[in-house]
Structures are given as structure tokens and as C-alpha cells.
């Protein structure tokens with residue numbers, strides 16, 4: 391009998407890749423999404439699979455799933471700063487009420503639940519690189535607080551369900567991840583730069599571009615999440631690619647890889663934008679034997695092919 395897994399945020403960037411992976415591994419996959427940032431086009435292939443079904447549901451409301459469940463992956467949430475600034479209340483609700491509902495579901499189904507947390511729990515970090523032991527530097531009432539604090543609450547309630555109700559829980563702290571199926575207009579740096587480069591528009595650098603990020607290719611992340619779910623490790627685990635780059639250098643890489651003639655334009659730095667971010671992945675290495683395999687050049691090449699495909703009407707003629 392194949393195992394059954396519920397994946398929330400199934401129509402999103404990471405959720406849809408997770409659905410693919412678990413279908414490939416022979417699981418029965420039930421996807422759930424309210425489609426406020428996700429898109430059914432990410433699930434097109436999966437709807438042909440007998441082992442896949444889908445609920446259009448907002449998990450901030452009571453969640454009912456008939457039948458048995460072995461695993462739950464909780465990946466529902468706006469995740470781009472632009473999105474969560476536009477939807478602050480939904481972001482808070484899905485991280486808090488939504489997580490509570492899913493933990494309750496895990497408890498009655500006797501299912502193991504893995505929660506998608508984030509490097510944002512470290513806020514604008516004063517420790518570099520970020521280890522899981524670091525408690526973070528978050529402004530609760532700043533614009534990013536709606537996401538950061540929801541995710542911090544999510545970790546707290548997940549640990550409480552583990553401790554008080556013996557629910558089997560896992561927590562992954564996800565650092566910047568990129569790849570096919572990122573939404574073109576989600577406002578994050580990679581889709582913005584790819585779009586601008588392919589359209590021959592100036593790339594928008596927020597601030598002076600000296601802030602850093604560390605970008606992980608989606609396949610590597612999915613591999614790590616798969617390993618963590620099946621591990622017996624309960625404490626949070628960072629997953630990300632430690633290769634750190636400034637946003638300015640990242641813009642140059644995108645211009646180079648696309649062969650674009652775009653130039654740079656400078657805009658205001660968003661409030662509380664973290665100055666640096668790089669995961670310490672010693673724990674993932676030790677517990678999961680996990681290591682990112684795809685470097686930025688390979689990852690960006692694959693991602694570019696995706697953006698060229700979805701933008702093929704708009705960029706006709708730009709790249710003869």
C-alpha cells in the first residue's frame with residue numbers, strides 16, 4: 391500500500407515541485423491550495439496522475455481531509471516580500487491559524503508533519519553565517535514582521551505539539567531558493583532580474599546592492615526536504631546553498647547569462663531588508679548527509695530556459 395501525503399501550498403513554487411517528487415516516489419499525493427499566490431498551471435501534469443488529487447481550500451479555516459494520512463508537508467504561505475506586504479493578514483493567518491489546523495489534523499491522523507520555516511526567522515541577522523542556534527534579530531512591528539513572526543510562531547506551536555501531544559514534527563528553515571515555476575511577477579529578485587534582462591529593461595537594484603543572499607537551486611532543496619521528512623530529527627534544520635553573493639554581482643551574473651544589454655537602476659532599499667544572509671548547513675550535512683549539487687551557473691541556465699519559455703510571446707525578436 392502506498393503512503394499518502396498532504397501537501398499544502400501545492401500549486402506554489404516549492405509545493406508543486408514537492409508534489410512531483412512524492413508522486414515519483416510512489417506516494418498518493420493530496421494537494422491543497424487556495425490559489426492566492428499559487429497557480430494550477432504548476433500542477434497541469436499532475437492532474438493526469440491517478441495518485442494525485444487536489445482541494446482548493448484556505449487552510450486558515452478548518453481543514454478536513456477524508457481517509458488516512460501518513461505525512462503532511464505544510465508549504466502554504468505567501469513567501470515573497472512583495473506578496474506578504476500586500477497580504478499581511480492572510481500571511482499571519484496561514485502561518486498561525488493554518489499551522490494550528492494542520493497540527494490538529496496531523497494529531498488526529500497520526501501523521502508526521504513537516505513545516506516550512508524560513509531564514510527570515512533570523513531577521514536582519516547579527517550573526518553570520520546563520521546557525522540554527524541563532525535566535526535572530528526581527529522587528530515584530532516592521533513590514534516584514536507579518537511573515538517573520540508568523541513563521542516564528544509556527545515553529546513555536548510545532549514544537550509545542552511535538553512536546554505536549556507527541557506529534558512527529560520536522561522543521562526546515564529555507565533560505566533563498568530559485569528555479570522553474572517561480573512566479574514571473576512575484577517581486578523577488580530573481581524573477582524581477584530575469585524579466586527585466588529578457589525585456590531589455592534596467593535591472594532594479596534596491597539600495598546600493600551590497601546586501602548579500604545565498605541562492606539554492608530548487609532540486610537541491612527538494613532533495614533536502616525529502617531527506618528531512620524521512621529522518622528522525624526534530625530540531626530546525628537550515629537548507630540552502632552557502633554560496634553567498636551581493637545583489638549587485640547577482641545582477642551582473644543575470645545580465646551575462648541572458649546576454650542582455652540591460653543596465654542597472656537604483657531604487658530605495660525596502661525597510662528592514664536583511665543586509666546579509668548565508669546558511670550554515672553543518673547540521674544538514676551531519677544529519678542528512680545533504681549537500682547542494684547545482685551551482686549558480688547551472689541553476690541559472692536551467693531557470694533562464696524556463697523564463698524564456700513562459701515569456702516567449704513577450705520576448706519575440708529580443709533574442710534573434
Ligand code: UDP
Pocket residue numbers: 470471472566577578579580582583594595596597601603637659660663664
Ligand atoms: N532586490 C533588488 N531588486 C529587486 C528585487 C529585490 O535589489 O528587483 C533585493 C532585495 O532588496 C533584497 C534581495 O534583492 O535585498 C532579495 O530580495 P527578495 O525579494 O528576492 O527576497 P528576500 O531575500 O529579501 O526575502
